[in-house]
Amino acid sequence: MAVKNIKNRVIVFPPEGKLIVSADIHGNKKDYLQIMEAYSKKIENNEDAYLLFLGDLIHGPKNIDCNKEQKSNYEDQSEFIIDHFRAMQEMFPERICTLLGNHEHGHCGGPHTQRYCSDEVTDLEQRIGENKTKEYIKFFSNLPLLAITSCGIVFSHGAPSPTVRNIEDVINVSYQMKKNIEVNEMYLVPILDLIWLRGSSDENCARFLKAVNLDSVQDNLVIYGHDIVEEGIAIEGPRHVILSTSFGLLDENKTYLEIDLSNRYTNTKSLKEKIEILKLWPNHKEINENQFEFIKKAIKRKNYETAIFALSKAPDSYYKFQLLGECYLNRYPERNLDNLNKALGYFYNSLKEDHSQDRTHLLLANTHEVIAEIYHYKKDYTLAKENFRDAITHFRNANTYNPKNNTTYNHAKNRIELKLSLLS
Numbered sequence: 035m036a037v038k039n040i041k042n043r044v045i046v047f048p049p050e051g052k053l054i055v056s057a058d059i060h061g062n063k064k065d066y067l068q069i070m071e072a073y074s075k076k077i078e079n080n081e082d083a084y085l086l087f088l089g090d091l092i093h094g095p096k097n098i099d100c101n102k103e104q105k106s107n108y109e110d111q112s113e114f115i116i117d118h119f120r121a122m123q124e125m126f127p128e129r130i131c132t133l134l135g136n137h138e139h140g141h142c143g144g145p146h147t148q149r150y151c152s153d154e155v156t157d158l159e160q161r162i163g164e165n166k167t168k169e170y171i172k173f174f175s176n177l178p179l180l181a182i183t184s185c186g187i188v189f190s191h192g193a194p195s196p197t198v199r200n201i202e203d204v205i206n207v208s209y210q211m212k213k214n215i216e217v218n219e220m221y222l223v224p225i226l227d228l229i230w231l232r233g234s235s236d237e238n239c240a241r242f243l244k245a246v247n248l249d250s251v252q253d254n255l256v257i258y259g260h261d262i263v264e265e266g267i268a269i270e271g272p273r274h275v276i277l278s279t280s281f282g283l284l285d286e287n288k289t290y291l292e293i294d295l296s297n298r299y300t301n302t303k304s305l306k307e308k309i310e311i312l313k314l315w316p317n318h319k320e321i322n323e324n325q326f327e328f329i330k331k332a333i334k335r336k337n338y339e340t341a342i343f344a345l346s347k348a349p350d351s352y353y354k355f356q357l358l359g360e361c362y363l364n365r366y367p368e369r370n371l372d373n374l375n376k377a378l379g380y381f382y383n384s385l386k387e388d389h390s391q392d393r394t395h396l397l398l399a400n401t402h403e404v405i406a407e408i409y410h411y412k413k414d415y416t417l418a419k420e421n422f423r424d425a426i427t428h429f430r431n432a433n434t435y436n437p438k439n440n441t442t443y444n445h446a447k448n449r450i451e452l453k454l455s456l457l458s
C-alpha cells in the first residue's frame with residue numbers, strides 16, 4: 035500500500051507493514067547508510083516496509099576535528115544524503131519519507147541556522163551550486179510536517195505545538211516567512227513552531243493528538259526528534275517520546291524504531307526494547323571492559339594464540355576484528371603470507387563495521403606494505419605494486435579520519451613512492 039500525501043504537509047501511513055523511524059541525521063553519512071541498510075534488509079526479505087526520517091537530514095560539522103568530542107567527529111555529507119535519499123524515493127515511491135526539519139526549512143522560507151557556521155543554508159547552497167539549489171529548494175518545500183498512522187502514533191520533527199487547533203491548520207500552512215526572520219522568533223510562529231519546540235507536557239500532547247486526529251481512530255502518542263537525548267530515547271510520559279538516532283550521541287546509544295503499523299500502541303509503554311526500540315550499532319563494544327583488558331594484555335605479551343581464542347568468543351564488532359587482525363599481523367614467529375592475508379581479511383571486516391577507525395586503516399596500510407615487500411622479494415612485481423598502492427590508500431584514509439596521522443601519512447607516502455619508482 036502507498037503512503038497517503040495530503041498537500042505535501044501531512045502524510046498518512048497505511049494500517050499494515052513495518053515502519054522504520056530515524057531521528058536527526060545532520061549530514062552523518064555513516065549513520066544514514068546504517069538506517070538505509072536496516073530498511074534494505076526488510077525489502078530483501080520481501081517485507082512490507084516503510085521508512086520515515088523525522089527531519090534534519092542535513093547540516094553537520096564541516097571539518098573533522100580530532101580534538102572534538104567523538105560525538106561530532108564526522109564530516110558533513112548533506113549533499114550525498116539528499117541525493118541518495120531522493121534516489122531511494124524514486125526506487126520505492128510512497129514508501130520512503132522524511133519530515134521537514136528546522137534545518138531544511140532554512141532552505142525554503144525559514145531562518146538560516148548557524149550551528150556549524152554563520153549561515154549553514156548559504157554554505158550548503160554554495161557548495162552544491164545554483165541548479166542543484168533550485169532542485170533542493172523544491173524538494174524541501176514539499177516535505178511534510180506531520181506523519182500520522184492508524185497504529186496510535188503521530189510523528190513530528192519538534193515537540194507538539196500548542197498552536198495547532200486542527201489538522202487543517204497543518205495542511206494549509208505556508209513555509210514562506212517574512213524575510214530576515216530570526217531563529218528566536220520561530221518559537222512564536224503558529225504551527226511552524228512545531229519544528230522548533232523542545233519538550234512538552236502530557237496535557238499538551240493529549241490536546242495536540244485530538245486536534246490532529248484525522249478519522250475515528252484516535253492516536254495515542256507523539257514521537258519527535260530535534261532535541262538530543264544522550265541515551266537515544268526518552269519516554270517523557272504516557273503520551274510522548276523523544277528519539278535520537280545519530281546527532282550528538284555516542285555510537286552505542288544511537289537508537290531507531292521499528293513500528294508495526296498493524297499494531298495498536300495505546301501509550302509509550304507499548305514501545306518495547308529490542309522489538310520497537312533498536313540500537314543503530316548493536317555490536318558496538320559488546321565485549322565487556324575486563325575481557326578487553328585481558329585481550330589487550332595478551333597481545334602486548336605477544337600471546338597471540340590466547341588473544342585469538344578469547345576474541346573468537348566475543349560478538350562481532352569493529353574492535354574484535356581490529357584486534358584479530360593485529361594478532362595475525364604480528365603472529366610469532368613467522369610473518370608469512372597466510373597470516374598476513376588473514377590479517378587483511380579481519381581489517382577489511384573491521385572497516386565494514388566502522389569505516390572511520392583510523393587505527394584500522396593504519397594497521398591495514400602496514401599489512402599491505404609488508405605483503406608488498408614479500409612479493410618484491412619473490413620478484414612478483416605486479417602484486418608488489420598493487421599492495422604498495424593499497425598501503426598508500428589506507429595511510430591516506432587514516433589521515434582523512436584523523437589528521438593527527440598527517441606526519442605518518444607523509445612519511446609513508448614518500449617511502450612507498452620511492453619503493454614504487456624502483457619497481458618500474
Ligand SMILES: [Mn+2]
Nearest residue numbers: 090135136260
Ligand atoms: Mn532540529
